[in-house]
Amino acid sequence: MTSAPATESPRSRPWWGSPAALSVALVLLGLAMWLDPWRGFALEANIPPVDPSFIDKHPRRTVGDAMVTRDDSSACSDCHEEDEDPTDPGTKFEETHEIQLKHGMNDHCFNCHDPKKRDLLLIRNGGTIEFKDVNLVCASCHGNTYRDYEHGAHGRRQGYYDQSKGTQTAARCIECHDPHNPKISGLKPAPGPHLLHESRIPE
Amino acid sequence: MSEQIQLSRREVMLGGASLVAATAAALSPLRFAQDVPDLDDFLQRHYKELSADEKTRLIARLKRKLKRKYKKDVEIKDPQPIPGVEFAYMLNLQKCIGCRRCVHACANENNLSRNPEMQYIRVLKVKKDRLSVEDADSHYEDEMVPDPDHFYMPVSCQQCRNPPCVKVCPVEATWQEKDGVVAIDYNWCIGCRYCEAACPYGARHFNWQEVTVPEPLLNPDMGLLTNRPRPQGVVEKCHFCLHRTREGKYPACLEVCPVGARKFGNILDPESEVSYILKHKRIFVLKEELNTQPRFYYFFD
Numbered sequence: 001m002t003s004a005p006a007t008e009s010p011r012s013r014p015w016w017g018s019p020a021a022l023s024v025a026l027v028l029l030g031l032a033m034w035l036d037p038w039r040g041f042a043l044e045a046n047i048p049p050v051d052p053s054f055i056d057k058h059p060r061r062t063v064g065d066a067m068v069t070r071d072d073s074s075a076c077s078d079c080h081e082e083d084e085d086p087t088d089p090g091t092k093f094e095e096t097h098e099i100q101l102k103h104g105m106n107d108h109c110f111n112c113h114d115p116k117k118r119d120l121l122l123i124r125n126g127g128t129i130e131f132k133d134v135n136l137v138c139a140s141c142h143g144n145t146y147r148d149y150e151h152g153a154h155g156r157r158q159g160y161y162d163q164s165k166g167t168q169t170a171a172r173c174i175e176c177h178d179p180h181n182p183k184i185s186g187l188k189p190a191p192g193p194h195l196l197h198e199s200r201i202p203e
Numbered sequence: 204m205s206e207q208i209q210l211s212r213r214e215v216m217l218g219g220a221s222l223v224a225a226t227a228a229a230l231s232p233l234r235f236a237q238d239v240p241d242l243d244d245f246l247q248r249h250y251k252e253l254s255a256d257e258k259t260r261l262i263a264r265l266k267r268k269l270k271r272k273y274k275k276d277v278e279i280k281d282p283q284p285i286p287g288v289e290f291a292y293m294l295n296l297q298k299c300i301g302c303r304r305c306v307h308a309c310a311n312e313n314n315l316s317r318n319p320e321m322q323y324i325r326v327l328k329v330k331k332d333r334l335s336v337e338d339a340d341s342h343y344e345d346e347m348v349p350d351p352d353h354f355y356m357p358v359s360c361q362q363c364r365n366p367p368c369v370k371v372c373p374v375e376a377t378w379q380e381k382d383g384v385v386a387i388d389y390n391w392c393i394g395c396r397y398c399e400a401a402c403p404y405g406a407r408h409f410n411w412q413e414v415t416v417p418e419p420l421l422n423p424d425m426g427l428l429t430n431r432p433r434p435q436g437v438v439e440k441c442h443f444c445l446h447r448t449r450e451g452k453y454p455a456c457l458e459v460c461p462v463g464a465r466k467f468g469n470i471l472d473p474e475s476e477v478s479y480i481l482k483h484k485r486i487f488v489l490k491e492e493l494n495t496q497p498r499f500y501y502f503f504d
Binding site for chain 2: 018019020022023024025026027029030031032033036046047049050055056057059060067148151152153154155156157158159160161162164165166173177184186187188189190191192193195196
């Protein structure tokens, strides 16, 4: 039980109690907030804007109703006569039409094109249809897929799902599939989630 | 035993003045604080309790603030659930090629923050021989997709019928709408992130920083519960583009999909494409064993 030694000044205080120390601490705090050294930390990564072509809604292939394959928009019958040999597999095809025919068993032009009337297409029951109804040519072999397409389960739809409120557009078969080479090619993927910090890079 | 401290008048004056100055210096960065909430923000009531008049005033206030920030006039709508409509989403795993167009179309439509980056859809690249989403990769940077040894599985909010995120919210800032979509009141959310932890699909995302959308990319067609720029410190997630879908339109991710893998519609309408798929295709939901009962279905042809 000893009281404070008489030699010690009654004004002694712990160092942190002095207003000067508190002032220094507050000034440092203010300075730190002002300089904000941790502000740039998370934003350090400069995330580049995404190429707008990645959000383009247009179908992959552009085809008109006339479905001409030549640049000069000429009809097929302008060049092709009716009396061409229908058994000709079309070996010179690639020169004039830039077409690669890779459609399963269909290795002849006249599997789908009418040999007589060159501006028409053939369907499997022997009838002919116009180019603008090309979906039915596909349907005459790919019945199950066409049924799904009709019900909206296959293919691209845009606009209004509720057709009482607006119009819905369905892409035709050939707006995604090249009829001469129907397998869909790959795409370059859009950039993935940005890795802000190295620790987020998956192993 | 009390020890008396004796201070001179000079010491008191000096100490006091330096304390005041230091406090002012410490608080001075607040001068640069942005979006300081005003009284209306403090008194803002829950979305579900708003009268028509209060909602109009809230929308006017939000528009005013957005105009100040983006120098652009925006439209904020609040379309209501349509009676007899329950939304469902179908995604064809056989078709998806993992091109991530949906991810960025979503960001564009919904004014998602670009830097820091916010994405509602995460595309998982899953090994075909493993069929496990646990070791899937969402950061793939291939030159060309699809990779023949993998399939791709986009995951976003599953709009569960039994949503764990809604159960854990301590302030009821998130709830299920009548058409099935789990909505969030961005003004009511306190940012506790319980929902983010509860969601088994990683669908909820927290705004650690202020939402940054370059002004020319801002989509001015906004919804009150959906794509208006969110305040910092709240949780957000996919909402099936309610501002579009309640007006009969398809969601943005569906329209951009180059392979037509995404299908959306009213599951209560027997003629809709989603009802057709539900009847005719092989369907599964993600993490079925958790009994979340998602409205987002994956299917194969």
